[in-house]
Amino acid sequence: xxxxxxxxxxxxxxxxxxxxxxxxxxxxxxxxxxxxxxxxxxxxxxxxxxxxxxxxxxxxxxxxxxxxxxxxxxxxxxxxxxxxxxxxxxxxxxxxxxxxxxxxxxxxxxxxxxxxxxxxxxxxxxxxxxxxxxxxxxxxxxxxxxxxxxxxxxxxxxxxxxxxxxxxxxxxxxxxxxxxxxxxxxxxxxxxxxxxxxxxxxxxxxxxxxxxxxxxxxxxxxxxxxxxxxxxxxxxxxxxxxxxxxxxxxxxxxxxxxxxxxxxxxxxxxxxxxxxxxxxxxxxxxxxxxxxxxxxxxxxxxxxxxxxxxxxxxxxxxxxxxxxxxxxx
Amino acid sequence: xxxxxxxxxxxxxxxxxxxxxxxxxxxxxxxxxxxxxxxxxxxxxxxxxxxxxxxxxxxxxxxxxxxxxxxxxxxxxxxxxxxxxxxxxxxxxxxxxxxxxxxxxxxxxxxxxxxxxxxxxxxxxxxxxxxxxxxxxxxxxxxxxxxxxxxxxxxxxxxxxxxxxxxxxxxxxxxxxxxxxxxxxxxxxxxxxxxxxxxxxxxxxxxxxxxxxxxxxxxxxxxxxxxxxxxxxxxxxxxxxxxxxxxxxxxxxxxxxxxxxxxxxxxxxxxxxxxxxxxxxxxxxxxxxxxxxxxxxxxxxxxxxxxxxxxxxxxxxxxxxxxxxxxxxxxxxxxxxxxxxxxxxxxxxxxxxxxxxxxxxxxxxxxxxxxxxxxxxxxxxxxxxxxxxxxxxxxxxxxxxxxxxxxxxxxxxxxxxxxxxxxxxxxxxxxxxxxxxxxxxxxxxxxxxxxxxxxxxxxxxxxxxxxxxxxxxxxxxxxxxxxxxxxxxxxxxxxxxxxxxxxxxxx
Numbered sequence: 001x002x003x004x005x006x007x008x009x010x011x012x013x014x015x016x017x018x019x020x021x022x023x024x025x026x027x028x029x030x031x032x033x034x035x036x037x038x039x040x041x042x043x044x045x046x047x048x049x050x051x052x053x054x055x056x057x058x059x060x061x062x063x064x065x066x067x068x069x070x071x072x073x074x075x076x077x078x079x080x081x082x083x084x085x086x087x088x089x090x091x092x093x094x095x096x097x098x099x100x101x102x103x104x105x106x107x108x109x110x111x112x113x114x115x116x117x118x119x120x121x122x123x124x125x126x127x128x129x130x131x132x133x134x135x136x137x138x139x140x141x142x143x144x145x146x147x148x149x150x151x152x153x154x155x156x157x158x159x160x161x162x163x164x165x166x167x168x169x170x171x172x173x174x175x176x177x178x179x180x181x182x183x184x185x186x187x188x189x190x191x192x193x194x195x196x197x198x199x200x201x202x203x204x205x206x207x208x209x210x211x212x213x214x215x216x217x218x219x220x221x222x223x224x225x226x227x228x229x230x231x232x233x234x235x236x237x238x239x240x241x242x243x244x245x246x247x248x249x250x251x252x253x254x255x256x257x258x259x260x261x262x263x264x265x266x267x268x269x270x271x272x273x274x275x276x277x278x279x280x281x282x283x284x285x286x287x288x289x290x291x292x293x294x295x296x297x298x299x300x301x302x303x304x305x306x307x308x309x310x311x312x313x314x315x316x317x318x319x320x321x322x323x324x325x326x327x328x329x
Numbered sequence: 330x331x332x333x334x335x336x337x338x339x340x341x342x343x344x345x346x347x348x349x350x351x352x353x354x355x356x357x358x359x360x361x362x363x364x365x366x367x368x369x370x371x372x373x374x375x376x377x378x379x380x381x382x383x384x385x386x387x388x389x390x391x392x393x394x395x396x397x398x399x400x401x402x403x404x405x406x407x408x409x410x411x412x413x414x415x416x417x418x419x420x421x422x423x424x425x426x427x428x429x430x431x432x433x434x435x436x437x438x439x440x441x442x443x444x445x446x447x448x449x450x451x452x453x454x455x456x457x458x459x460x461x462x463x464x465x466x467x468x469x470x471x472x473x474x475x476x477x478x479x480x481x482x483x484x485x486x487x488x489x490x491x492x493x494x495x496x497x498x499x500x501x502x503x504x505x506x507x508x509x510x511x512x513x514x515x516x517x518x519x520x521x522x523x524x525x526x527x528x529x530x531x532x533x534x535x536x537x538x539x540x541x542x543x544x545x546x547x548x549x550x551x552x553x554x555x556x557x558x559x560x561x562x563x564x565x566x567x568x569x570x571x572x573x574x575x576x577x578x579x580x581x582x583x584x585x586x587x588x589x590x591x592x593x594x595x596x597x598x599x600x601x602x603x604x605x606x607x608x609x610x611x612x613x614x615x616x617x618x619x620x621x622x623x624x625x626x627x628x629x630x631x632x633x634x635x636x637x638x639x640x641x642x643x644x645x646x647x648x649x650x651x652x653x654x655x656x657x658x659x660x661x662x663x664x665x666x667x668x669x670x671x672x673x674x675x676x677x678x679x680x681x682x683x684x685x686x687x688x689x690x691x692x693x694x695x696x697x698x699x700x701x702x703x704x705x706x707x708x709x710x711x712x713x714x715x716x717x718x719x720x721x722x723x724x725x726x727x728x729x730x731x732x733x734x735x736x737x738x739x740x741x742x743x744x745x746x747x748x749x750x751x752x753x754x755x756x757x758x759x760x761x762x763x764x765x766x767x768x769x770x771x772x773x774x775x776x777x778x779x780x781x782x783x784x785x786x787x788x789x790x791x792x793x794x795x796x797x798x799x800x801x802x803x804x805x806x807x808x809x810x811x812x813x814x815x816x817x818x819x820x821x822x823x824x825x826x827x828x829x830x831x832x833x834x835x836x
Binding site for chain 1 (some may be wrong): 331332335339340347350351354564641669670672673675676677678680768834
């Protein structure tokens with residue numbers, strides 16, 4: 001499964017990574033165009049971090065191809081490596097240095113000119129809300145502060161491509177929103193950002209979302225299409241008084257050509273159609289025509305948690321061995 | 330943002346700064362590294378005794394042994410090593426005393442030394458102790474050998490003194506010779522050929538006895554004299570006089586006139602007088618001196634070195650600097666790997682060379698400052714001399730740090746965890762104490778163990794610093810080249826290791 005673009009920043013083809021007998025990445029094919037935020041979501045241990053580390057070149061692939069800026073990341077020159085930034089999953093700065101000292105270290109690591117770096121560092125400290133803590137030793141900073149500093153350190157050389165492994169973990173919701181604003185701003189400047197995250201809700205902030213499970217890439221979709229993929233169309237919430245669904249309605253709806261699937265919910269039924277805007281009226285007219293009384297009918301807004309769970313369940317179901325005497329759902 | 334054209338120097342400088350700040354943020358650690366060794370050396374210098382411990386010694390001899398009465402005087406002879414704790418004839422009691430810690434040594438004389446000696450064997454004196462420390466054991470062995478030599482000398486001196494007393498009647502020999510000369514003179518005046526011949530025979534016999542006595546004494550003097558065989562004046566005079574005496578007697582036998590014979594008689598009287606006078610000088614030597622003619626008086630050619638602190642202080646400074654370099658180097662990469670920062674290095678445009686150089690420089694600067702502070706303390710407060718220039722000392726310290734930091738980096742890159750790195754560092758320290766010459770002289774090692782020293786920077790540096798500081802010698806060329814080669818080798822290995830650690834696609 002891939003997100004196609006003619007001139008991608010990142011491209012992987014049948015990427016496989018094994019750690020001994022354990023397959024961490026299972027034939028990942030992915031293409032990331034410039035100027036997008038790619039969210040990588042999936043349960044813990046699904047291979048998100050391994051994917052990012054393989055894209056940086058830190059982790060060697062077992063087979064398949066990887067190219068970043070058109071080259072194998074392992075063979076990128078120093079200058080080309082300066083084009084991307086990597087924020088590891090855990091804070092990795094120096095506890096005995098101050099906030100400012102850590103940022104200075106990172107800016108020197110990327111060879112930033114001494115004269116111009118000060119302004120840049122001040123901007124970054126403002127962004128991560130650490131301007132008042134610049135003299136504080138990192139060991140005295142909270143986990144969230146260390147995370148924020150780690151993000152600032154990754155941005156210090158203003159890279160074109162950012163790998164941010166769970167950048168908002170341990171960050172409060174207000175600051176998290178600020179981070180995403182900044183990521184979107186960077187995206188608008190043409191930067192490409194790859195963000196593995198466990199916060200499924202953050203997928204809404206991404207342009208493209210890659211869903212992973214057990215080392216496999218289940219799907220890569222624009223975030224606004226993810227729901228359609230998860231449910232096989234657009235879900236419409238059809239609620240009844242007290243959640244009671246009249247007899248036969250569910251079965252009759254399944255037989256309608258504009259209905260893709262029907263399932264029960266706590267308040268009634270979720271009816272999946274091809275296009276919720278168009279088909280919600282069709283559905284309403286059908287119910288009124290057959291005299292079915294309902295409390296409300298409107299396009300559903302499933303949360304990304306629900307979408308994610310649905311995608312994972314669909315994937316698991318599709319991988320179940322088919323029983324010879326199986327019964328259709 | 331476009332990187333600076335001075336990116337590499339910037340990167341070296343940032344590693345230097347980072348390492349320096351990390352160390353300097355631990356002022357107590359730094360203080361400990363300077364004050365600690367200084368206090369240890371000061372305490373050691375104040376507490377160390379440079380005289381051997383006198384061991385409480387109990388002598389054991391069989392019942393009725395004449396040695397029982399003499400042991401106290403024997404003990405007095407070796408009182409530098411031994412404190413006389415009594416004599417007993419009960420070996421079991423003596424052993425109990427030893428095991429109870431009441432005495433330190435048992436000296437047991439054999440049951441019948443006379444019989445053993447008469448059989449042509451040496452009688453063995455057994456020394457028993459409870460000391461487990463090999464150095465103490467060596468000292469006891471050495472002291473017991475000295476003690477036995479003293480006792481043997483005492484016995485021999487008694488024998489020689491007896492011999493001298495017996496030899497003293499040499500005066501009788503001289504008297505007999507004088508009588509024979511008088512008789513010769515009378516016989517020659519009376520022209521009695523038979524009496525002359527008899528007097529000459531008597532004189533020849535007396536001359537033989539004198540010659541025998543003289544040869545015995547001059548043989549000893551010849552051993553003590555110069556290696557070219559010359560002896561002292563008295564010995565030469567006596568030997569020549571005896572030879573001349575024989576010649577004069579022969580000339581009287583072949584003299585053609587009474588005048589010639591009379592001259593020889595006069596000459597013989599003079600010679601006998603000379604021999605008698607100088608012979609007294611030869612036999613007047615104390616018997617104790619005769620049997621043990623040499624005593625030792627050890628002097629150090631280097632005037633400035635006075636105490637044990639002077640000897641150990643340079644070594645301690647060097648050992649401290651080595652451990653500073655090894656420990657900080659060893660923890661450096663391991664700590665960063667555990668922090669995870671190495672992943673950032675891998676993807677950043679930084680090379681192992683810049684990383685390593687920055688760290689080297691940081692530790693060199695800090696280690697150099699620690700070394701300078703330590704040297705200032707030991708020189709100014711402990712009075713350890715500096716016999717050479719400061720530059721030489723600086724060179725030794727710099728080389729030591731260079732090699733030690735490299736060794737530390739090699740350890741760091743070979744270690745999987747900080748605990749492992751610390752263990753390796755401790756092993757280096759332990760090896761340094763045993764194999765570098767810190768406590769044990771390197772000559773005491775043999776076989777492959779001798780070569781372990783070459784794996785330790787402290788071995789080279791300790792000798793260099795002692796030579797430079799205490800002897801005022803120039804830095805030994807082989808040693809500094811060896812240490813520099815060690816440092817370059819360690820740098821090379823560290824660079825290879827750092828490149829591997831910082832390379833991509835290693836997982």
